[in-house]
Structures are given as C-alpha cells and as structure tokens.
Amino acid sequence: MPDLLSLSGVNTHIGQYHILQGVDFSVPRNSLTMLLGRNGAGKTTCLRTIMGLWRASAGSVKFEDADVTRMPTPDLARLGIAYVPENMGIFAGLTVRENLLLAARSGEPDARRLDWIFRLFPAMKKFWHTHAGNLSGGQKQMLAISRAVVEPRKLLLVDEPTKGLAPAIIGAMIEAFRELKRDATLLVVEQNFHFARSLGDAVAVMDSGRIVHTGSMGALAVDEALQQRLLGLSLEAHQ
Amino acid sequence: MKTDWIPLLLIPVIALAALPFISGSTWLTLTVAGLAMGMMIFVMASGLTLVFGLMDVMNFAHGAFITVGAYAAASVLLAMKADMQAPSLAANLAAIGPALLAAMALAAVLGWFFERVVIRPVYGDHLKQILVTMGGLIVVEQLIHVVWGPDIIPLPRPATITGAVLIGDAAIERYRILAVLVGLVVFVAMWLLLSRTRLGLLIRAGVENTEMVESLGYRIRRLFVGVFVAGSGLAGLGGVMWAMYQESINAAMGMQMMVVIFIVIIIGGLGSVGGCFVGALLVGLVANYIGYVAPKLALGSNILLMVLILLWRPRGLYPIGKA
Numbered sequence: 001m002p003d004l005l006s007l008s009g010v011n012t013h014i015g016q017y018h019i020l021q022g023v024d025f026s027v028p029r030n031s032l033t034m035l036l037g038r039n040g041a042g043k044t045t046c047l048r049t050i051m052g053l054w055r056a057s058a059g060s061v062k063f064e065d066a067d068v069t070r071m072p073t074p075d076l077a078r079l080g081i082a083y084v085p086e087n088m089g090i091f092a093g094l095t096v097r098e099n100l101l102l103a104a105r106s107g108e109p110d111a112r113r114l115d116w117i118f119r120l121f122p123a124m125k126k127f128w129h130t131h132a133g134n135l136s137g138g139q140k141q142m143l144a145i146s147r148a149v150v151e152p153r154k155l156l157l158v159d160e161p162t163k164g165l166a167p168a169i170i171g172a173m174i175e176a177f178r179e180l181k182r183d184a185t186l187l188v189v190e191q192n193f194h195f196a197r198s199l200g201d202a203v204a205v206m207d208s209g210r211i212v213h214t215g216s217m218g219a220l221a222v223d224e225a226l227q228q229r230l231l232g233l234s235l236e237a238h239q
Numbered sequence: 240m241k242t243d244w245i246p247l248l249l250i251p252v253i254a255l256a257a258l259p260f261i262s263g264s265t266w267l268t269l270t271v272a273g274l275a276m277g278m279m280i281f282v283m284a285s286g287l288t289l290v291f292g293l294m295d296v297m298n299f300a301h302g303a304f305i306t307v308g309a310y311a312a313a314s315v316l317l318a319m320k321a322d323m324q325a326p327s328l329a330a331n332l333a334a335i336g337p338a339l340l341a342a343m344a345l346a347a348v349l350g351w352f353f354e355r356v357v358i359r360p361v362y363g364d365h366l367k368q369i370l371v372t373m374g375g376l377i378v379v380e381q382l383i384h385v386v387w388g389p390d391i392i393p394l395p396r397p398a399t400i401t402g403a404v405l406i407g408d409a410a411i412e413r414y415r416i417l418a419v420l421v422g423l424v425v426f427v428a429m430w431l432l433l434s435r436t437r438l439g440l441l442i443r444a445g446v447e448n449t450e451m452v453e454s455l456g457y458r459i460r461r462l463f464v465g466v467f468v469a470g471s472g473l474a475g476l477g478g479v480m481w482a483m484y485q486e487s488i489n490a491a492m493g494m495q496m497m498v499v500i501f502i503v504i505i506i507g508g509l510g511s512v513g514g515c516f517v518g519a520l521l522v523g524l525v526a527n528y529i530g531y532v533a534p535k536l537a538l539g540s541n542i543l544l545m546v547l548i549l550l551w552r553p554r555g556l557y558p559i560g561k562a
Contacts, residue, residue, distance in 0.1 A: 092560040
C-alpha cells in the first residue's frame with residue numbers, strides 16, 4: 001500500500017533563515033508516525049509546511065500521490081488533513097460547542113461522532129457550553145484534538161500534544177491516541193519519549209532541518225545508544 | 240468566560256457622575272446628544288474594528304468611505320429636495336431610502352476596490368498599510384473636490400425629523416432620537432449576526448486566529464473581503480448619519496472622524512464589536528458633558544478618556560485573545 005504522505009527534498013525558509021534543508025520521509029497509511037528531535041530541529045516547521053502554513057521553497061509534498069506542495073491551507077484541510085498546533089489554536093472566546101461546530105464544515109456534528117468524542121474526552125461533554133478560554137491546559141488540548149476529529153479525517157498532524165500536561169492527563173491522552181489510531185493516520189511531533197514509545201509505529205528523527213533517522217518505533221525504543229545519539233537523552237530520563 | 244459587565248456599567252456611571260454638575264433638563268439633552276453621537280461613531284467604526292481584528296490591517300482610508308457615503312447620499316437628497324422638504328414622512332422616506340442605499344453601495348464598492356488594489360499588496364506590513372491607506376484617503380478627498388467642488392455643501396434634514404420634542408424642560412432633537420434608534424438597530428443586527436449565525440461564528444473565530452480558521456478548511460480571504468465591503472458600507476451609512484447631524488458635508492469630514500474612530504476602537508479593544516459599541520457611547524457622552532462643563536477641556540477629553548481606560552485595561556475594554 002503506498003504511503004499516505006511523503007516529503008521529498010523539502011526546503012523551507014522563514015525570512016532569512018533556512019529551516020528545513022532537504023527533508024525526506026514518508027508516513028505509512030493507518031499508522032502513527034512520531035517525528036522526534038531536539039528543540040529547534042525543525043519539527044514544527046515541518047508540520048506547518050505540510051499544512052501549507054509556510055511555503056516550501058524547494059522539494060515536494062505528496063498526499064495520496066498528488067502533489068500538494070503549493071496547495072492553500074484550506075484546500076489541504078478539505079482533502080482530509082487536520083492540524084493541531086503546538087499552542088492548540090483553540091478559539092478562546094467560543095464555547096466548546098462552537099469550536100466543534102466550526103470544525104464540522106458540513107453542518108451540525110454527527111451525533112455518533114460526538115458520542116465517540118465524549119467517550120474519548122468526557123470533559124468535552126461536561127464543559128459543552130463553557131468558553132474554551134476557561135478550560136484547563138489539558139482540557140484545551142482535548143478540545144483541540146476533538147476539533148480535529150469531529151469529522152473523519154485521513155491524516156492528523158499533531159504538534160506536541162503532551163506539552164505542559166500533568167502526568168495523569170498524559171496517561172489519558174495515550175489512551176485517547178490509541179483510539180484515534182484506529183480512525184486515522186497520524187503524524188505526531190513529540191518531545192515526551194515515553195508517550196512516543198507507547199504509541200508510535202514508525203519514527204522519523206530530525207536534526208538541524210534534516211531527517212537523520214527513520215525506522216520503526218520499536219527498534220528505537222530498545223536501542224538506548226541510538227536514542228542517546230539521535231536525541232541526546234537517556235531512556236530513564238523519560239520514564 | 241462570563242460576560243464582563245463592568246465596562247458596560249461605565250456608561251450609566253459616567254452619566255450619573257455628570258448629573259451633579261449639570262441641571263436636570265440640560266443633562267437629559269446632553270445625554271441624548273452623547274448617545275446619538277456615540278451611536279453614529281459606532282456605525283462608522285464597527286467595520287474598521289472587525290477589519291483590524293480579522294486581518295490585522297491598519298486602514299486609514301476608512302475615512303474615505305465615510306466621506307464618499309455622505310456625498311453620495313447628499314447628491315440623492317439634494318436631487319430630491321421637494322420630497323425632503325415636504326412635511327410628509329412618506330415623502331421624506333422616499334428620499335432618504337435611495338440616499339442611504341446609494342451611500343452604502345458606493346462606499347461598499349469603493350471598499351472593495353481599496354481592498355483589491357490598495358491593501359492586498361501590503362498585507363502583513365503595518366507601515367506600508369498606514370502609508371498607502373493614508374495616501375488613498377488623500378486621493379479620494381481630492382477626487383471629491385474635483386467631482387463635487389471644494390465648498391462645504393449644506394445638507395438640511397428632512398422636514399419630519401427637524402425640530403425637537405420636549406420632555407419636561409428638556410428639548411431633545413428628533414434627529415438625535417432617530418440616530419440612537421438607527422445605531423441600536425445596527426448594533427443588534429451585528430450582535431445577532433455574530434452570535435447566532437455560522438458566518439458570525441466564523442468571523443469571531445477569524446478575529447482570534449485566522450491561521451486556525453484556514454486550517455479548518457475555510458478560505459479566510461473571502462470572509463475578509465466580505466467583512467471589508469460590509470464595513471465600508473456601514474461607514475457610508477455612518478457618513479450619512481454624521482452629515483445629517485452636522486447639516487453639512489465637506490471633503491475632509493472622513494479624515495476628521497478617523498481620530499475619534501481610532502480612539503473608539505482602541506478603547507473598545509481592537510477587533511471587538513461590543514467594545515467598539517461601549518467605547519463609542521463613552522466617547523459620545525464624555526465629549527458632550529465635558530464640552531458643556533469645561534469647554535476648554537473638550538478637545539482633549541477623548542484622549543484623556545482613552546488614557547484612563549488604557550491605564551485600567553491596557554488592551555481595551557473587551558480585549559480579543561488573538562493567537
């Protein structure tokens with residue numbers, strides 16, 4: 001089965017800075033691919049380039065074998081790509097309901113889909129009429145993810161879903177992502193290695209704007225020396 | 240997020256605070272005048288605050304839409320002088336209706352032209368936005384001189400809305416009551432649009448985070464053009480209201496209004512329609528009370544009000560949490 005998403009020689013400049021310097025990797029269908037790397041490696045830029053929020057200056061991005069490198073962001077979303085940014089991007093002045101209503105482009109959210117979301121994140125039902133700005137950090141992240149999946153999507157791009165979350169919430173988030181994996185293909189940027197190891201099927205590691213390693217998450221999870229070399233961390237530090 | 244009532248309470252607080260310094264009937268006259276002035280400023284400013292909130296555009300050319308609206312309406316009204324002067328509401332409405340439509344349509348078309356030709360090339364660059372929109376405002380002002388001439392044009396009010404009604408000893412101009420009602424209708428219509436419709440939801444979301452709205456699959460540019468054109472049309476309507484209030488028009492009226500409009504949208508919180516409404520009423524009331532109690536301070540009263548509000552709430556009365 002061909003990959004759902006593939007990047008080939010992607011370069012991205014932001015102002016005078018050359019951030020992505022020839023990124024090559026692909027995301028297999030029906031899998032969760034973890035994009036790892038140190039701070040400043042270019043992971044967020046990579047997701048934003050895929051989503052069309054920053055333009056690639058060279059190279060190509062293919063989604064379902066179609067070249068989408070120059071496609072505007074709204075068209076990419078309509079193809080079935082959802083994006084959850086690092087800052088979650090929730091609309092603080094809108095209620096939970098309004099946030100989800102906006103994300104359901106075809107009209108009112110499907111009732112069965114909503115029930116599924118409420119099972120994943122019961123807080124969304126509890127705070128249905130609460131303004132998103134009044135939610136806790138974990139609840140905001142749940143809302144951001146709920147919004148991304150309120151309609152079926154083919155690919156979810158999620159940037160650091162565990163950033164700033166309490167350990168108890170991260171446990172709930174791991175369970176939610178296990179469920180999400182059954183529904184869509186995911187590409188997740190993550191710094192929390194425990195989270196990445198628990199969920200990832202495939203992994204790509206970035207450094208200085210390039211992909212320096214690709215393979216299975218399982219292989220990386222058992223190879224401490226490789227983790228040390230690629231990520232500059234020991235496994236113990238992330239347990 | 241609960242509704243923040245404190246800024247709204249400022250309106251009655253300021254009105255009551257002025258009461259000890261002004262006799263009852265004069266206070267009532269000034270209060271209605273202040274509310275009418277505030278409503279007219281709100282109609283002119285509401286589109287600009289949405290444009291700023293949605294696309295971060297500093298549009299000084301907004302004043303041109305006010306002026307062009309006023310001139311378009313004046314042309315229609317002066318051509319229908321007989322209907323205007325007839326002591327019949329139906330005849331007056333027969334003149335005012337087409338005048339308002341002409342004002343809003345011409346201002347909207349000019350707004351569309353400005354968005355496409357002047358503003359689109361300078362998205363994301365505030366300095367260039369200020370320079371080109373200011374330049375655009377000056378060009379429109381000069382074109383008005385060419386088309387309508389440089390003189391001030393008198394614009395008498397329709398016969399049925401001249402004069403005043405007496406409430407006790409207070410004389411309240413009929414036109415000011417009408418201006419308050421029109422302003423309220425515009426505010427309620429905008430509030431219903433923003434809070435009860437999907438389009439309003441999209442606008443509110445866009446004001447907070449345009450990038451995320453695009454990531455959800457909506458073409459924000461189309462939305463922006465629509466809001467820009469509608470805001471320009473409202474500026475045209477505000478221009479007509481202001482022209483009838485002043486009973487004359489001149490090519491510089493839009494530019495003169497821009498200072499107070501910017502004060503209002505800064506006081507309200509950039510991008511906030513509710514804040515713009517409260518800010519406009521506060522500016523209208525304070526200008527009228529200060530103008531009566533301490534005329535020498537009248538010129539600076541709006542600036543003083545803005546400074547005090549920004550000291551209290553540095554991002555305005557109803558700040559928008561922009562991402």
